[in-house]
Amino acid sequence: MPDKFIPYGRQCIEDDDIEAVVEILKSDWLTTGPKVSEFEDKFCSFAGSQYAVAVSSGTAALHCAAFAAGIKPGDEVIVTPMTFAATANVVLYQGGIPVFADIEPDTLLIDPEVVRQKITSRTRAIICMDYGGQPCDYDELKAISTENKLILIADSCHSADASYKHTPTGTLADITAFSFHPVKHITTGEGGMVTTNNPDFAERARRFRNHGITTDHRQRSEAGTWYYQMIDLGFNYRISDFQCALGMSQLKKLKKWVDRRNEIAARYNRGLSGIEGLKILRTKPDRLHSFHLYVVKIKATEFGMNRNELFNFMRKNQVGVNVHYVPVHLHPFYRKTLGTEPGMCPVAEETYEDILSLPMYPTMTDEDVEYVIKTIWKAKRKA
Ligand SMILES: *Cc1c(COP(=O)(O)O)cnc(C)c1O
Numbered sequence: 582m583p584d585k586f587i588p589y590g591r592q593c594i595e596d597d598d599i600e601a602v603v604e605i606l607k608s609d610w611l612t613t614g615p616k617v618s619e620f621e622d623k624f625c626s627f628a629g630s631q632y633a634v635a636v637s638s639g640t641a642a643l644h645c646a647a648f649a650a651g652i653k654p655g656d657e658v659i660v661t662p663m664t665f666a667a668t669a670n671v672v673l674y675q676g677g678i679p680v681f682a683d684i685e686p687d688t689l690l691i692d693p694e695v696v697r698q699k700i701t702s703r704t705r706a707i708i709c710m711d712y713g714g715q716p717c718d719y720d721e722l723k724a725i726s727t728e729n730k731l732i733l734i735a736d737s738c739h740s741a742d743a744s745y746k747h748t749p750t751g752t753l754a755d756i757t758a759f760s761f762h763p764v765k766h767i768t769t770g771e772g773g774m775v776t777t778n779n780p781d782f783a784e785r786a787r788r789f790r791n792h793g794i795t796t797d798h799r800q801r802s803e804a805g806t807w808y809y810q811m812i813d814l815g816f817n818y819r820i821s822d823f824q825c826a827l828g829m830s831q832l833k834k835l836k837k838w839v840d841r842r843n844e845i846a847a848r849y850n851r852g853l854s855g856i857e858g859l860k861i862l863r864t865k866p867d868r869l870h871s872f873h874l875y876v877v878k879i880k881a882t883e884f885g886m887n888r889n890e891l892f893n894f895m896r897k898n899q900v901g902v903n904v905h906y907v908p909v910h911l912h913p914f915y916r917k918t919l920g921t922e923p924g925m926c927p928v929a930e931e932t933y934e935d936i937l938s939l940p941m942y943p944t945m946t947d948e949d950v951e952y953v954i955k956t957i958w959k960a961k962r963k964a
Pocket of ligand 1: 639667
């Protein structure tokens with residue numbers, strides 16, 4: 582057994598990252614300074630988008646997207662149940678109604694056919710999520726949005742640097758949200774980004790980040806004026822300059838880290854093939870996966886142990902497996918507020934019983950990966 586616990590995800594902070602932050606701590610601007618727009622510009626060129634708005638978290642990015650999309654009380658928004666609660670919560674923040682559309686069992690991505698069935702005259706938007714780091718079926722989702730005059734929002738918190746038919750995440754939907762939480766591909770501690778090619782959406786997101794005020798502190802300082810107007814009810818979703826300095830430093834390493842994640846995934850694929858009752862998720866051929874998560878499905882009857890038993894076995898053996906996610910519509914808050922219940926998304930509910938996320942982060946060594954594989958084989962032999 583290794584002397585250390587192998588977590589399911591972990592940040593990588595190196596000396597140059599630390600130096601970048603310290604430099605800004607000594608500068609004039611701790612927040613709303615030049616690093617914020619530098620980070621936004623860098624992120625635009627990386628994601629291929631025309632606009633980027635840096636915010637305080639991935640959740641804030643999703644909320645800005647929901648606001649920019651004009652989601653208002655009574656609007657229905659179609660969302661995936663197989664996601665972190667924030668994806669659907671932002672619809673509720675706007676007074677909208679999340680409508681859950683079931684997923685495909687082999688990719689865990691929202692099923693475009695089910696999305697179609699959920700559209701009503703009150704539907705305003707779709708929020709899809711690139712589960713695990715694999716982009717959704719954007720051609721289909723875009724066609725549905727266009728036909729029905731809906732706005733397509735991508736929760737790409739799992740999929741920085743992934744691509745769909747050679748287009749990187751960031752412009753595949755009308756508005757995209759990214760997260761820089763420490764378990765994500767790059768980190769700013771807490772942080773997020775909104776990307777879009779639509780200037781109105783960008784402007785609305787930018788205002789929403791700063792209380793709905795038309796100019797920020799630095800713009801007024803440079804223009805030598807004190808006057809400002811608040812024209813929307815926004816929030817304080819600003820991110821600091823030292824976080825953006827960290828983000829710029831991390832962004833340089835993103836490609837290298839995503840390559841490493843793909844190497845680890847390939848190693849898992851090889852090492853876990855042939856285990857009866859263990860299935861790996863399918864990656865569709867027209868897209869590049871960025872492996873925020875590496876998820877396997879455990880069929881209890883064939884594996885000989887159910888997911889919960891395997892979870893406990895792995896944790897006892899120092900492997901930090903996890904489960905992503907409890908379907909959002911099953912959370913007590915949703916059941917109480919929206920009246921959602923088991924049976925509404927049968928594929929997501931069934932899949933939830935079987936899924937297990939294995940450790941996946943770029944600084945994992947080959948030995949760590951081999952140890953995880955070996956431990957699963959050991960569980961299988963014991964079962
Ligand atoms: C991480 C994550 C979020 C929220 O991001 P925060 O930065 O933690 O607010 C939203 N959606 C998904 C799918 C995520 O993985």
